[in-house]
Amino acid sequence: MSTSFRQLTRIPEDLCYMTQLKTLDISNNAIKEIPRNIGELSSLVSLLAYNNQISTLPPSFLSLKVLQHLDIRGNSLTALPSAIYSLLSLKEINFDDNPLLRPPMEICRGKQLHTITQYLQRADERDEKILEKIFSIVANNISEINFEFLQQKLNMTSSESISSVRNTTPLLNERIYQAFVKWKADQNVLLTATALRDQLVRGLNMIGAYDIMDKITALNLYTSAIKL
Numbered sequence: 001m002s003t004s005f006r007q008l009t010r011i012p013e014d015l016c017y018m019t020q021l022k023t024l025d026i027s028n029n030a031i032k033e034i035p036r037n038i039g040e041l042s043s044l045v046s047l048l049a050y051n052n053q054i055s056t057l058p059p060s061f062l063s064l065k066v067l068q069h070l071d072i073r074g075n076s077l078t079a080l081p082s083a084i085y086s087l088l089s090l091k092e093i094n095f096d097d098n099p100l101l102r103p104p105m106e107i108c109r110g111k112q113l114h115t116i117t118q119y120l121q122r123a124d125e126r127d128e129k130i131l132e133k134i135f136s137i138v139a140n141n142i143s144e145i146n147f148e149f150l151q152q153k154l155n156m157t158s159s160e161s162i163s164s165v166r167n168t169t170p171l172l173n174e175r176i177y178q179a180f181v182k183w184k185a186d187q188n189v190l191l192t193a194t195a196l197r198d199q200l201v202r203g204l205n206m207i208g209a210y211d212i213m214d215k216i217t218a219l220n221l222y223t224s225a226i227k228l
Contacts, residue, residue, distance in 0.1 A: 016040040027051055027071075039063030050074045050094070057081055065089065073097050080108075082124050082192070085117035127193035130223055131184070134197060134216055138204070139176040141212050147176055153203035156183050 008029040015024075016037045024041065025048040032053045038044075039060030046069040054075040062081060066089050073096040080095070080103065093116075095108040103119040142150065156179065187196055204213050 011035050013037060019043060022046065024048070034058055034061065036060060042066070045069065047071070062086055068092065070094070078102070080116065080120065082120045084113070084120065087113075124193065126223075127197070130219070131193045131197050133219060134200065135177055135180040135184075137215050137219065138200070138209075138212055139173040139180065141215065142176065142209060144172055146207055146209060147179075149207045150203050150209070151179075153206045154183065154199065157186065 008026065008031055011026060011031060011034065013035050015021075016035055017040070019040060020043050021041055022043055023046040024044060025046075027048050027050045029052050031049070032055065034049070034054060034057060036058045037060055038058060039062070041064065044064050044067055047064070047067060048069075048071045050071050051074040054072065055077060057072075057077070057080070059081070062083050064087060067087055068089050069092045070090060071092075071094045073094045075098050077095065077098040078101050080100070084090075090113055093108075093111050093113055095105075095111075098105070098108075100108055102123060103116055107116060107119045138150075184193075184196060191199070201213065201216060204216075
């Protein structure tokens with residue numbers, strides 16, 4: 001005689017109202033995402049979520065300031081949040097059996113948070129440098145009319161337009177670069193440098209700027225072979 005049980009596929013958002021909850025065990029289910037407001041579980045000490053289908057950790061996860069035990073092995077995570085270092089109470093971690101790329105699994109295998117955060121901080125610095133180089137490539141190779149099309153695709157605000165810096169920066173490429181810097185400053189709270197790069201490349205593809213995309217591809221190949 002066989003027995004079976006029904007696996008959970010989601011966690012009710014209402015669970016996050018249980019602000020006194022200290023241990024949450026959602027292991028061995030088919031859950032694909034952690035609730036966006038999990039950070040409201042301000043008393044959570046232990047989160048056991050192994051053997052699920054979780055692919056990302058929401059931004060509010062970083063608000064779990066008293067979290068000490070995190071077991072999320074056997075999921076679908078490809079990246080860890082860069083600011084995981086801010087979880088100062090975290091003592092025991094397990095990310096085994098995830099297809100992690102950032103950081104790679106060999107960095108996580110030792111289960112040392114310090115090693116993981118060091119890798120992520122260096123990766124962030126590298127991504128920022130690459131993004132700045134991409135801004136320069138675009139600024140030095142795009143026409144003013146094409147940049148106006150790109151602004152529309154990227155939903156740039158009027159304060160990020162090249163006309164807003166025309167008086168202080170007369171050269172077109174410098175104005176475009178400064179517009180990118182303002183765009184990045186507005187978006188960086190929500191998006192990583194890698195996400196901004198991907199968004200910019202999509203925008204260039206949409207306006208047909210293939211010559212610029214070829215230059216960015218060459219940069220990516222170069223930076224993947226060496227460390228900046």
